[in-house]
Amino acid sequence: MFAVISDVHSNLEALTTVLADIEKRSIKTIYCLGDVVGYGPNPRECLDLIIEKTRWCVLGNHDYAVFYEPTNFNYGAEQASFWTRFSLEAEKQAQIRNKRWSFLGQLPMRRTLNAKQQTNSTSIDLVHASPRRPINEYIFPDDVYSNPVKVSILFERVEHICFVGHTHLPGVFLDEPDFYMPEELGDVYPIVEGEKAIINIGSVGQPRDKDNRASYVYVEDSEVHFVRLKYDFETTVNKILAIEELDNFQAERLRDGR
Numbered sequence: 708m709f710a711v712i713s714d715v716h717s718n719l720e721a722l723t724t725v726l727a728d729i730e731k732r733s734i735k736t737i738y739c740l741g742d743v744v745g746y747g748p749n750p751r752e753c754l755d756l757i758i759e760k761t762r763w764c765v766l767g768n769h770d771y772a773v774f775y776e777p778t779n780f781n782y783g784a785e786q787a788s789f790w791t792r793f794s795l796e797a798e799k800q801a802q803i804r805n806k807r808w809s810f811l812g813q814l815p816m817r818r819t820l821n822a823k824q825q826t827n828s829t830s831i832d833l834v835h836a837s838p839r840r841p842i843n844e845y846i847f848p849d850d851v852y853s854n855p856v857k858v859s860i861l862f863e864r865v866e867h868i869c870f871v872g873h874t875h876l877p878g879v880f881l882d883e884p885d886f887y888m889p890e891e892l893g894d895v896y897p898i899v900e901g902e903k904a905i906i907n908i909g910s911v912g913q914p915r916d917k918d919n920r921a922s923y924v925y926v927e928d929s930e931v932h933f934v935r936l937k938y939d940f941e942t943t944v945n946k947i948l949a950i951e952e953l954d955n956f957q958a959e960r961l962r963d964g965r
Contacts, residue, residue: 709822710925711908713740713835713872715757716769717747717791718912718961721921722756724938725911734925740872740908741767741814741835741842745784746957747912748946750791751798754807766814767835767872768843774811779843783954790952816841822926829898829929830866836873838864838905845874846905851884858884862903869905870924876916877909877924877933888916889933896931906931912943913957919964 710729715722729737739761744750746769757764772780772788773795780788798804820831834841839861850858862882879887879896882903887896896906909922916922920935940961947958 708734708925708927709736709738710734710923711738711740711833711870712761712911712923713870713908714742714767714875714910714912715739715744715747715753716742716910716912717744717750717753718943719747719749719752719756720939720943721912722753724936725921725923726756726760728934728936729923729925732925737761738818738820738833738870739764740833740870741765742769742872743767744773744791744811745769746787746953747943748950748953750794751807753912754795754810755803758806758810763818763820763833764810764814765818765833765835766816766842770811770814771842774808783956786952786954787957790950793952829868832865832869834869834871837861837871838869843873846871846880846907847874848876848878848886848888851880851886855884858882861905865903865905867903868898871905871907872910874907874915875910875913875922877907877922879931880905880907892933894933896933898926898929898931909933913961914964915960917964919962 739757743757773791777785777788818833822829837844837846877889908924911921921938923934925932944958947953
């Protein structure tokens with residue numbers, strides 16, 4: 708039994724809510740699909756919690772932007788990356804500061820988990836964006852209709868199950884190709900032997916499916932459970948609005964889940 712979280716985006720209120728729910732379910736193992744930082748007001752606190760609570764984390768495009776350089780970012784995302792870098796550098800305790808930078812600098816682009824699910828062994832890839840370009844390729848639900856060739860090529864890179872984030876839109880891609888929103892599945896996807904799936908787990912800190920609740924998944928007995936949680940987004944909104952370098956849009960979108 709394990710949980711998978713992604714796209715925290717420095718949203719401490721959302722992250723602590725999700726971690727509390729994971730603990731309440733007695734889940735001991737957590738994997739993170741990256742974008743711990745970016746957009747939001749609490750990069751230091753969120754990094755500390757991810758370092759402490761997760762077993763693995765992979766590199767997201769915003770993590771990359773903060774450690775290296777923002778690439779193909781809009782102005783607001785770019786400014787948030789620079790502000791996040793300044794915030795991490797402003798830490799006065801060298802040991803803590805270096806620990807955070809070391810964590811970001813050592814994040815791998817991909818991890819593979821061989822998980823025993825009941826009588827079967829399941830190969831599970833964990834990437835931020837896609838199995839082809841793990842840091843920055845978007846897989847949108849509409850791709851199954853508008854670009855089925857792209858989806859087919861992506862599935863050639865998947866052995867069985869691949870967890871992704873990046874778009875902040877939860878759901879399950881199958882290689883027909885097809886896409887199912889969590890509510891169409893009753894919020895549960897049963898892992899089937901021989902059936903490939905790319906599973907977007909949604910975003911902890913910045914949902915974009917018009918549902919402002921934090922999103923994550925947990926896996927138990929060969930089933931992927933989608934979870935949505937209300938959190939105190941108004942506190943996060945007010946923190947963002949109080950920081951001049953952060954775009955007010957990143958605050959306003961939290962209310963509407965967009």
